Amino acid sequence: MLDLAILGLLEERELHGYEIRRQLRDGLGLLANVSFGSLYPALARLEAGGAVEATEADSAPARPAAPPTGSLSGERAVLRARHHQPGRGRRSRKVYRITNEGRRLFVELLAGGAPDDARTFGLRLAFARHLAPQARLALLERRRAQLLQRLAEVRAATGDRELDIYARSVVEHTAEGVEQDLRWLDRLIEAERQSSGPLTAVAGGAE
Amino acid sequence: MLDLAILGLLEERELHGYEIRRQLRDGLGLLANVSFGSLYPALARLEAGGAVEATEADSAPARPAAPPTGSLSGERAVLRARHHQPGRGRRSRKVYRITNEGRRLFVELLAGGAPDDARTFGLRLAFARHLAPQARLALLERRRAQLLQRLAEVRAATGDRELDIYARSVVEHTAEGVEQDLRWLDRLIEAERQSSGPLTAVAGGAE
DNA sequence: GTCATCATGTAAGCCGTTACATGATTGC
DNA sequence: GCAATCATGTAACGGCTTACATGATGAC
Numbered sequence: 001m002l003d004l005a006i007l008g009l010l011e012e013r014e015l016h017g018y019e020i021r022r023q024l025r026d027g028l029g030l031l032a033n034v035s036f037g038s039l040y041p042a043l044a045r046l047e048a049g050g051a052v053e054a055t056e057a058d059s060a061p062a063r064p065a066a067p068p069t070g071s072l073s074g075e076r077a078v079l080r081a082r083h084h085q086p087g088r089g090r091r092s093r094k095v096y097r098i099t100n101e102g103r104r105l106f107v108e109l110l111a112g113g114a115p116d117d118a119r120t121f122g123l124r125l126a127f128a129r130h131l132a133p134q135a136r137l138a139l140l141e142r143r144r145a146q147l148l149q150r151l152a153e154v155r156a157a158t159g160d161r162e163l164d165i166y167a168r169s170v171v172e173h174t175a176e177g178v179e180q181d182l183r184w185l186d187r188l189i190e191a192e193r194q195s196s197g198p199l200t201a202v203a204g205g206a207e
Numbered sequence: 208m209l210d211l212a213i214l215g216l217l218e219e220r221e222l223h224g225y226e227i228r229r230q231l232r233d234g235l236g237l238l239a240n241v242s243f244g245s246l247y248p249a250l251a252r253l254e255a256g257g258a259v260e261a262t263e264a265d266s267a268p269a270r271p272a273a274p275p276t277g278s279l280s281g282e283r284a285v286l287r288a289r290h291h292q293p294g295r296g297r298r299s300r301k302v303y304r305i306t307n308e309g310r311r312l313f314v315e316l317l318a319g320g321a322p323d324d325a326r327t328f329g330l331r332l333a334f335a336r337h338l339a340p341q342a343r344l345a346l347l348e349r350r351r352a353q354l355l356q357r358l359a360e361v362r363a364a365t366g367d368r369e370l371d372i373y374a375r376s377v378v379e380h381t382a383e384g385v386e387q388d389l390r391w392l393d394r395l396i397e398a399e400r401q402s403s404g405p406l407t408a409v410a411g412g413a414e
Numbered sequence: 415g416t417c418a419t420c421a422t423g424t425a426a427g428c429c430g431t432t433a434c435a436t437g438a439t440t441g442c
Numbered sequence: 443g444c445a446a447t448c449a450t451g452t453a454a455c456g457g458c459t460t461a462c463a464t465g466a467t468g469a470c
Contacts, residue, residue, distance in 0.1 A: 002457080018421050028374055029361045029381050038458050040423055092466090093421060122381070128373040154236045166335040167235055173391050174236050174329070180387065184380050209429085225449050245430055247451055299438090300449060 001120055002042045003051075005031050007106040008127040010052060010098040017043055017094065030122045043096060051102035054094040111135045118181075125188075133196040140192060144185045151178045208327055209249045210258075212238050214313040215334040217259060217305040224250055224301065237329045250303060258309035261301040318342045325388075332395075340403040347399060351392045358385045 009015060009023055021039055024031050046052045098106070110124055110131055121143050128136050154175045163171065216222060216230050224247055231241050253259045305313070317331055317338055328350050335343050361382045370378065 016421080017423095026360075026364055028370070028378055029357075029364055030377070032360070033459095035459060036422075037424085037460070042457095044423090122377050126374040126377045129371050150236075153233075153239070157233055157236055163235070164336050167333040169391075169395065170237070170329050170333045171235055173388075177384065177387070180384070181380075184376075188376065223449080224451095240431095242431060243450075244432070244452085251451090 001123065002031070002034060002038060003046060004106070004109040004120075004123055004127070005034075006039075006042060006046065007051065007098060007102055007109070008123075008130075010096055010102070011106060011127075011130060014095050014097040016057075016096065020096075028126055030119055030126065043094075046102070047096070049101075049105075050099060051105050052096045052098055054096050056092055057095045107131070111139065133192070137189065137192050137196070140185055140189050144182065144189065147178055147182050147185065151175060151182070154178065208330065209238070209241060209245060210253060211313070211316040211327075211330055211334070212241075213246075213249060213253065214258065214305060214309055214316070215330075215337075217303055217309070218313060218334075218337060221302050221304040223264075223303065227303075235333055237326055237333065250301075253309070254303070256308075256312075257306060258312050259303045259305055261303050263299050264302045314338065314342075318346065340399070344396065344399050344403070347392055347396050351389065351396065354385055354389050354392065358382060358389070361385065 005024060006020060009020055009027075015023070017036070017040055020043075021034060021036065024034050026032075043052065043054075047054055107130065110127055121139075124139060128139065131139065154171060158168070158171050158175065212231060213227060216227055216234075222230070224243070227250075228241060228243065228246055231238050233239075250259065250261075254261055313334075314337065317334055328346075331346060335346065338346065361378060365375070365378050365382065
């Protein structure tokens with residue numbers, strides 16, 4: 001799961017570990033508080049597996065920053081870099097760049113078979129623009145099916161058992177949360193069909 | 208967290224491991240799918256720590272069971288006893304009973320200092336009837352404060368960053384979820400104040 | 415000179431999982 | 443005899459956390 005997030009960030013621009021952590025912390029809420037103790041080993045693993053490659057950049061002007069593509073928060077990095085004299089390096093930091101193998105792994109993780117928890121799904125959806133339209137739709141509908149099943153389970157638990165007000169409130173609120181998620185998903189699926197359907201004319205079977 | 212759930216179930220009636228797992232699975236949705244690989248070691252730990260005590264019950268008439276709807280542990284036990292010959296035991300199962308130390312530990316875990324994730328809070332609230340009214344209120348308001356902070360963080364992340372529609376949708380939906388949780392908590396706190404306030408006349412300081 | 419920030423890493427441990435091993439009983 | 447369910451446990455491993463170790467740099 002961490003690997004997915006790292007690769008997703010590196011897909012946009014090259015970064016060093018410390019910066020990756022910052023992006024995860026205040027970038028999107030999911031996966032806040034990843035610690036260095038898991039981040040650095042993860043980067044090492046990815047490098048060993050050939051998914052990313054690292055360049056030692058200390059005093060060299062090879063500053064990672066926004067390539068002309070879009071002025072995202074890369075400009076902040078420039079500001080920050082200007083903050084201390086360019087020409088001096090802080091501590092030799094390792095800047096990571098994604099490889100072709102990394103991109104392959106990324107989409108594999110992104111579309112991968114078993115999307116379990118809410119976190120993983122949220123992360124996948126957050127990077128969903130890197131997926132092909134039909135893979136995106138598949139992701140959404142797989143999640144939808146899961147939630148339907150989960151809702152049924154929760155409802156089943158509510159039915160027979162006699163719970164006190166607190167336990168009952170927890171169960172009901174859980175069910176409401178799942179329902180809200182389902183409505184959200186339905187909206188997303190609808191929007192997805194609106195945009196891709198008329199153009200691509202997908203040969204969709206089931207329905 | 209598992210300990211809390213186990214003690215909570217044993218607080219109501221004595222159970223053996225297999226049955227505890229069943230209760231967790233289809234009792235309340237939280238903590239479904241606890242595996243034996245974590246359950247049995249947890250029970251052993253609790254027993255070693257003196258929080259529970261086990262009685263080897265094979266053919267003894269001390270049979271626990273889950274009442275289907277209304278009545279207490281009688282009827283199902285009869286059915287089950289008829290099912291296999293009474294006097295023969297399946298495999299000597301260990302029936303666990305909570306001790307005084309266990310009860311102490313239970314309330315400690317229940318009211319304990321740092322309620323982090325949604326699961327832990329849900330579990331605590333599900334057993335909240337075992338808490339004193341003011342401890343219950345404290346639990347709710349501690350959670351509320353956490354969620355307020357979390358909401359602020361998410362909102363902060365949304366503001367400056369330029370996210371594509373998918374990432375943005377994830378962040379927004381996360382925020383909505385937190386808001387729904389807050390409304391839920393407010394309702395619970397209100398109800399709590401309604402019931403305990405007029406009677407107890409709590410000498411509340413901060414507000 | 416020492417504190418905060420940037421930057422990278424290692425070691426120990428927690429909490430949970432899957433997979434494996436064992437064994438009794440019931441039903442086909 | 444064989445499979446399913448009930449019942450208890452062990453072993454190996456996975457992912458993430460905290461705490462620890464190191465070191466440069468800029469600010470006060």
